[in-house]
Amino acid sequence: MSVLAVKDLHVSVETEQGTKQILKGVDLTVNQGEIHAIMGPNGSGKSTLAYSIAGHPKYHVESGSVTLDGVEVLTMSVDQRARAGLFLAMQYPVEIPGVRVADFLRTAKTALDGEAPALRPWIKEVNEAMKGLRMDKTFSERNVNEGFSGGEKKRHEILQLELLKPRFAILDETDSGLDVDALKVVSEGVNRAKAATGLGVLLITHYTRILRYIKPDFVHVFVDGKIAEEGGPELAERLEDEGYDRFLPNSSESASASVV
Amino acid sequence: MSVAPQIPAPQKATLEQHGAKAHSDGGWDASEKGFIPVQTRSERFSSVLHDDFPAVTGQEVDWKLSPVDLLRPLIDDELDGSEYELAAPDAVGAVVEWVPRDDARVGSAGKPEDRASANAWSSTQKVLSITLSGETPVALGVDRTGFGSTPRGAHTVITATKHTSAHVVIRSTGAAHVVENLEIVVEDGADLTLVSLQEWDDDAIHLASHFAQVGRDAKLTHIIVSLSGKVVRVNPSVHLSGEGSSAELYGLYFADAGQHLEQRVYLHHEAANTKGRVNYKGALQGAGARTVWVGDVLIGRQASGTDSYEQNRNLVLTEGTRADSIPNLEIETGDILGAGHASATGRFDDEQLFYLQARGITEAEARRLVVIGFLSEIVQKIGDAALEAYLHEKIEWELSASASQGGAA
Ligand SMILES: Nc1ncnc2c1ncn2[C@@H]1O[C@H](COP(=O)(O)OP(=O)(O)OP(=O)(O)O)[C@@H](O)[C@H]1O
Ligand SMILES: [Mg+2]
Numbered sequence: 001m002s003v004l005a006v007k008d009l010h011v012s013v014e015t016e017q018g019t020k021q022i023l024k025g026v027d028l029t030v031n032q033g034e035i036h037a038i039m040g041p042n043g044s045g046k047s048t049l050a051y052s053i054a055g056h057p058k059y060h061v062e063s064g065s066v067t068l069d070g071v072e073v074l075t076m077s078v079d080q081r082a083r084a085g086l087f088l089a090m091q092y093p094v095e096i097p098g099v100r101v102a103d104f105l106r107t108a109k110t111a112l113d114g115e116a117p118a119l120r121p122w123i124k125e126v127n128e129a130m131k132g133l134r135m136d137k138t139f140s141e142r143n144v145n146e147g148f149s150g151g152e153k154k155r156h157e158i159l160q161l162e163l164l165k166p167r168f169a170i171l172d173e174t175d176s177g178l179d180v181d182a183l184k185v186v187s188e189g190v191n192r193a194k195a196a197t198g199l200g201v202l203l204i205t206h207y208t209r210i211l212r213y214i215k216p217d218f219v220h221v222f223v224d225g226k227i228a229e230e231g232g233p234e235l236a237e238r239l240e241d242e243g244y245d246r247f248l249p250n251s252s253e254s255a256s257a258s259v260v
Numbered sequence: 261m262s263v264a265p266q267i268p269a270p271q272k273a274t275l276e277q278h279g280a281k282a283h284s285d286g287g288w289d290a291s292e293k294g295f296i297p298v299q300t301r302s303e304r305f306s307s308v309l310h311d312d313f314p315a316v317t318g319q320e321v322d323w324k325l326s327p328v329d330l331l332r333p334l335i336d337d338e339l340d341g342s343e344y345e346l347a348a349p350d351a352v353g354a355v356v357e358w359v360p361r362d363d364a365r366v367g368s369a370g371k372p373e374d375r376a377s378a379n380a381w382s383s384t385q386k387v388l389s390i391t392l393s394g395e396t397p398v399a400l401g402v403d404r405t406g407f408g409s410t411p412r413g414a415h416t417v418i419t420a421t422k423h424t425s426a427h428v429v430i431r432s433t434g435a436a437h438v439v440e441n442l443e444i445v446v447e448d449g450a451d452l453t454l455v456s457l458q459e460w461d462d463d464a465i466h467l468a469s470h471f472a473q474v475g476r477d478a479k480l481t482h483i484i485v486s487l488s489g490k491v492v493r494v495n496p497s498v499h500l501s502g503e504g505s506s507a508e509l510y511g512l513y514f515a516d517a518g519q520h521l522e523q524r525v526y527l528h529h530e531a532a533n534t535k536g537r538v539n540y541k542g543a544l545q546g547a548g549a550r551t552v553w554v555g556d557v558l559i560g561r562q563a564s565g566t567d568s569y570e571q572n573r574n575l576v577l578t579e580g581t582r583a584d585s586i587p588n589l590e591i592e593t594g595d596i597l598g599a600g601h602a603s604a605t606g607r608f609d610d611e612q613l614f615y616l617q618a619r620g621i622t623e624a625e626a627r628r629l630v631v632i633g634f635l636s637e638i639v640q641k642i643g644d645a646a647l648e649a650y651l652h653e654k655i656e657w658e659l660s661a662s663a664s665q666g667g668a669a
Contacts, residue, residue: 078618079619079621093615096629097634164620
């Protein structure tokens with residue numbers, strides 16, 4: 001069974017005011033097939049955790065480790081991590097002008113598998129996955145994320161999740177900005193991926209809404225760069241009712257908006 | 261600090277004004293500061309006579325970014341102005357012929373604005389005339405292969421007659437040491453796409469001035485693709501002289517080590533309700549790769565209802581390159597729909613690379629995708645699937661060829 005383990009992770013970023021500590025000792029273990037929800041106030045470091053695991057160059061790991069089945073991930077390049085089985089659905093997917101979705105998907109699949117997928121079955125698979133996510137066929141002819149609405153960008157992320165078949169996926173606020181219908185469609189996509197491959201999921205969210213469709217096994221409360229409390233699905237309900245106040249020494253201080 | 265108002269330009273430009281200080285930066289900024297340009301772009305001196313232009317020092321505004329020393333023979337020496345070798349397979353609706361320089365069509369779209377262009381004008385003996393007409397869309401390809409390496413002057417006139425729709429590709433390969441004038445007349449209601457594809461030998465030197473007049477409700481799509489040559493300088497100047505006319509001016513260039521690729525674009529909105537779009541994109545790779553883009557847009561007094569936008573973007577792939585990018589916007593009427601410009605020169609976008617790599621794509625492959633994607637916005641405008649595919653291949657080849665010369669960032 002696959003295991004993604006984060007141990008005592010400390011991460012900083014360089015800012016104009018100097019080095020800023022963001023992650024202050026994160027411990028987290030996700031087993032294959034488990035769904036872990038991470039909830040926490042704006043600016044607490046959730047995206048930083050996601051990007052650090054994926055290897056974004058902006059974030060400096062000061063100490064700690066991230067292992068996939070015991071193998072250190074932090075020394076790998078971004079693409080090596082993806083090929084090792086990690087996937088990050090981004091909070092704000094970037095536009096890549098001039099690169100068609102179809103070409104992008106095929107290039108990514110080829111990179112992950114080490115060989116190009118057989119054309120016909122691949123096209124069929126792409127079309128079916130797009131259909132499942134209620135994406136129009138014309139999307140494959142468009143440039144990656146260019147002119148996509150917020151909801152379309154999120155569907156496109158989940159399309160990749162379904163097609164690229166990682167072992168562990170981090171979903172950074174995939175639910176934000178989706179209306180109820182889109183939320184259902186996207187959640188179904190995640191559940192399909194999990195059913196098909198036994199995916200482990202780290203689901204970052206602000207809202208319990210998505211947890212009605214994607215049932216978490218564990219809920220972690222993320223505050224000020226670390227996990228402040230852990231529990232089962234009932235913890236999410238409590239957070240919805242009570243907010244994060246009881247975790248915050250001074251609630252006005254942590255309301256800073258995210259810049260990632 | 262406020263700048264003292266200066267005397268408006270006289271109606272007729274004089275020779276003294278045709279120099280470095282006579283260049284206008286125009287645009288909103290200038291008018292906000294109460295600055296009146298000394299000379300608007302439309303008043304730049306023009307003549308068909310070489311001697312009417314003062315000797316080029318290399319300090320002039322339109323020469324100072326060019327390697328003038330390499331251009332001396334084309335600016336000043338006697339040029340061979342005879343016919344050159346070309347291939348133009350028969351195309352329905354197209355007449356391709358050599359005509360004498362006193363043919364009535366010569367001079368119908370514009371006149372030289374610099375000494376090299378005037379040198380070509382006065383040296384050319386035979387003018388290549390391309391006339392496009394008919395009810396059905398015309399598709400013509402002209403392959404220019406035989407300029408050779410002695411200094412030459414050349415002149416072409418392309419006429420899209422009334423209501424003709426035509427797609428013309430002029431492809432230039434081989435050795436060249438040439439300065440040329442190319443006139444484009446898009447008559448009322450016509451729709452012309454002209455692709456000028458420069459794929460010269462590595463040591464070729466090519467100076468070109470394109471002059472276009474776009475008639476009433478007519479449309480010109482003008483695309484310059486410069487991929488190789490030692491010095492390639494193509495300056496299109498396009499006049500939207502008919503009401504309701506429009507122009508889309510695109511450029512794509514890829515400068516390798518030691519190459520100088522330059523384009524000075526001038527778009528003049530003369531008549532009312534005209535629309536202009538200028539979009540040039542370039543990549544630079546290898547030591548000494550050099551590009552220049554100047555975009556002058558002039559919205560004239562009569563050009564109410566103008567809708568204009570110009571932009572230039574350069575992608576810098578390695579150290580040791582230089583890209584100049586200078587947009588100028590000059591507006592003489594307040595009654596316009598919109599006008600704007602943008603210019604950016606930068607390295608790879610790290611977020612784009614991260615996104616691709618996060619999907620397992622290697623860094624090298626991610627870079628390749630981003631460059632090809634960046635340039636393909638222009639390739640997609642060409643409107644000829646085979647040529648588009650060819651250019652994608654060519655760009656891939658350029659990328660790998662110059663990367664293997666030892667230059668990847
Ligand atoms: N490049 C950066 N420069 C300065 N500060 C940064 C940078 N990147 C992140 N931060 C800061 O790090 C903290 C954590 O940001 P992060 O995006 O990880 O929070 P988040 O929990 O994902 O927030 P949100 O819920 O708003 O998405 C924030 O205070 C943010 O401003
Ligand atoms: Mg975030």
